[in-house]
Amino acid sequence: MSQDIALQVNNLRVSYVTGDQEVKAVDDVTFSLYPGERLGIVGESGSGKTTLALALMKLHKPPAYIRGGEAILDGGDILALDREAMRQTRWSKLSLIPQGSMNSLNPVVKIKHQMADAIEAHERGWTRGRIAKHIGELLGRVGLPDSVAEMYPHELSGGMKQRVCIALAIILEPSVIIADEPTSALDVVVQRVVMQTLNDVQEQLNAAMIIIGHDMGLMAQSADRLAVMYAGKMVEVSPIGSFFSDPQHPYSQLLISSLPSAEEKRELTAIPGSQPSLLELPPGCAFHPRCPLAVERCRQEIPLLRDFSGARRAACHLVEEQGA
Amino acid sequence: MKQSYFARRLVMFFVVVILAATLNFIIPRLAPGDPIGAVLEELRARGASTGGDAEDEIVAAYRARFGLDQPVHVQYFRFLFNTLRFDLGHSISYYPQKVEAALLRSLPWTVGLLAISTVMSFAAGSFFGAMMAWPRAPGFMQRFVPMFMVLSAVPYYLLGLILVYIFAFVMRLLPLGGAYSSGTIPQLDLDFLLDVIRHGILPALSIVLTSVGFWALGMRGVMVTVLGEDYLTLAEAKGLPDRRIFFGYAMRNALLPQVTSLAIALGTVASGSVLVEVVFNYPGIGWLLYNALRSSDYYMVQGVTFFLILTVAVSVLIVDMIYPLLDPRIER
Numbered sequence: 001m002s003q004d005i006a007l008q009v010n011n012l013r014v015s016y017v018t019g020d021q022e023v024k025a026v027d028d029v030t031f032s033l034y035p036g037e038r039l040g041i042v043g044e045s046g047s048g049k050t051t052l053a054l055a056l057m058k059l060h061k062p063p064a065y066i067r068g069g070e071a072i073l074d075g076g077d078i079l080a081l082d083r084e085a086m087r088q089t090r091w092s093k094l095s096l097i098p099q100g101s102m103n104s105l106n107p108v109v110k111i112k113h114q115m116a117d118a119i120e121a122h123e124r125g126w127t128r129g130r131i132a133k134h135i136g137e138l139l140g141r142v143g144l145p146d147s148v149a150e151m152y153p154h155e156l157s158g159g160m161k162q163r164v165c166i167a168l169a170i171i172l173e174p175s176v177i178i179a180d181e182p183t184s185a186l187d188v189v190v191q192r193v194v195m196q197t198l199n200d201v202q203e204q205l206n207a208a209m210i211i212i213g214h215d216m217g218l219m220a221q222s223a224d225r226l227a228v229m230y231a232g233k234m235v236e237v238s239p240i241g242s243f244f245s246d247p248q249h250p251y252s253q254l255l256i257s258s259l260p261s262a263e264e265k266r267e268l269t270a271i272p273g274s275q276p277s278l279l280e281l282p283p284g285c286a287f288h289p290r291c292p293l294a295v296e297r298c299r300q301e302i303p304l305l306r307d308f309s310g311a312r313r314a315a316c317h318l319v320e321e322q323g324a
Numbered sequence: 325m326k327q328s329y330f331a332r333r334l335v336m337f338f339v340v341v342i343l344a345a346t347l348n349f350i351i352p353r354l355a356p357g358d359p360i361g362a363v364l365e366e367l368r369a370r371g372a373s374t375g376g377d378a379e380d381e382i383v384a385a386y387r388a389r390f391g392l393d394q395p396v397h398v399q400y401f402r403f404l405f406n407t408l409r410f411d412l413g414h415s416i417s418y419y420p421q422k423v424e425a426a427l428l429r430s431l432p433w434t435v436g437l438l439a440i441s442t443v444m445s446f447a448a449g450s451f452f453g454a455m456m457a458w459p460r461a462p463g464f465m466q467r468f469v470p471m472f473m474v475l476s477a478v479p480y481y482l483l484g485l486i487l488v489y490i491f492a493f494v495m496r497l498l499p500l501g502g503a504y505s506s507g508t509i510p511q512l513d514l515d516f517l518l519d520v521i522r523h524g525i526l527p528a529l530s531i532v533l534t535s536v537g538f539w540a541l542g543m544r545g546v547m548v549t550v551l552g553e554d555y556l557t558l559a560e561a562k563g564l565p566d567r568r569i570f571f572g573y574a575m576r577n578a579l580l581p582q583v584t585s586l587a588i589a590l591g592t593v594a595s596g597s598v599l600v601e602v603v604f605n606y607p608g609i610g611w612l613l614y615n616a617l618r619s620s621d622y623y624m625v626q627g628v629t630f631f632l633i634l635t636v637a638v639s640v641l642i643v644d645m646i647y648p649l650l651d652p653r654i655e656r
Contacts, residue, residue, distance in 0.1 A: 057561055061459075090563035098561070103554040106573055108580075108651055117572070118562040152652045168562075 006208035007033040012069035014055045023278040025051040027232040036206045040223030047229040049212045053180045095169040097179040105153040112149035138167040159190040177209045231286040238312040248314035250291045333644045344633035345407045352622050360386045362620040412627035417619040423627035434608030441528040449539025454575045457547035476537030481599040484530035501605035527604045546578040587643035
């Protein structure tokens, strides 16, 4: 995978500042996103997934602050852009499918106006007729009738609202789409259909997509690569096939053994303990108190995310020692 | 759906009007004293002679003239019928003046003063409140918060008195009271208009200053909630300009509960005008009510209170009618 890169994130750090304490919600995260690729990011609640997504669009609000790093999109670092330049970048190059699609549409404005204002804000110089036609086309692409354009959000079901959000996300044909738990508010049947729609439009556009979530089953079906976050750090990034067949990081191994499998009958195991408070991270590897394989080195030295065979990356001393 | 919504609002409106008229009939009759007695008392105070039999005859004649000799239920239905025709009877203390004529004469002054100052206060307060909650607003906006809090705690008639003392009595910049200079004849020309405006500044200011804080603080509270909504995050993610997010997304939604408050507030404003008009000698509905109350003028009091209730009912009806345009979800 040495082709051009859609989005390159380097050493991104985001902190929440409360009083004189600083919580590193996203700690030194580095990853690449290739055009047309779907990268899944999984992690427990509070592992920094959504903070990462919001920071990439610079939508984080105080007390969250970007403490360093860069995000290269189209040859420029978007984190260094000023307000106006960032405003123009949003949606035209980088769009968002929000977590709470139920409440993500303005309740008192018709769908067509909410879609049209995204186009108007970026001064494409389109005529009204062209905008209306484009909106109709997009609604068709996500499987909604034209009449939805004239409706208000409260007249739509949850699945329909999420489809509107998907149509909205591709309205300016961005090169990167960030989907933050795009299906978490939907029931499983609708989840599958909406996810399929999302994957279809993303493929047509050849946009790169980051899918954030914690549904491993959904990730297995949709993502090309999977990144695992733990306590603000990325601990493993692997192609989806090898992630499930041969997970590298002990945390990934435990995650997979906690999932039911159709093929083999085995006891499901839970991961002992819970994610540490970001205010009192243990020294060394943040996962070592819960890790069944932890050795002395894990308690002292923070492991770095390193490349291994087969385009895989992991942050673990043990994997490093075995691989070396 | 739409028709039944409006039809139900209209029915509600008439129910309110009839109930109001009924209450209006009952309440003055519960008050101590009787109107004929009050007039006689006044005559006596002026030194008019009082003969025993003659006085009884006068009382009986007046009671018959005003229908007070009829049984209560007859009085009630006659009253209801006349009220719905907007025939509010004759004033007792200014006989034979008609109540509705006095009302219509006072109305423009009250509506002009109150409607303008309430709308100004609502608009300015809502805008300031929205700005106070907006994170990218200039920092000095925050300094308005304590000022608005203090102002909204001051009763407007008190502020009115203070304003009169400072600007009219001490500095002599503005007139002490009245709606126009005594001696001028009301007519529609520029001089008279300027005179009316000069007289209106202090009463309007006392209403605006004391109520703007209510709107501002209310708006600020709703705005903070709206700013935390997911649709604001998405609006920002879409790359919309700040101005569009502020007006089209944040303020547009935060205004909805404000409009509801406006409908309620219009009621208190209309009845609260009494005190402002008394303080400023303003010849509006409030002044009329104040004088009618002092002379136990049943019909005038009934007429004015009924009219005030009608004003509230009409303003609520108007708000009900425009609300579906502001919030499409309400049309059920």
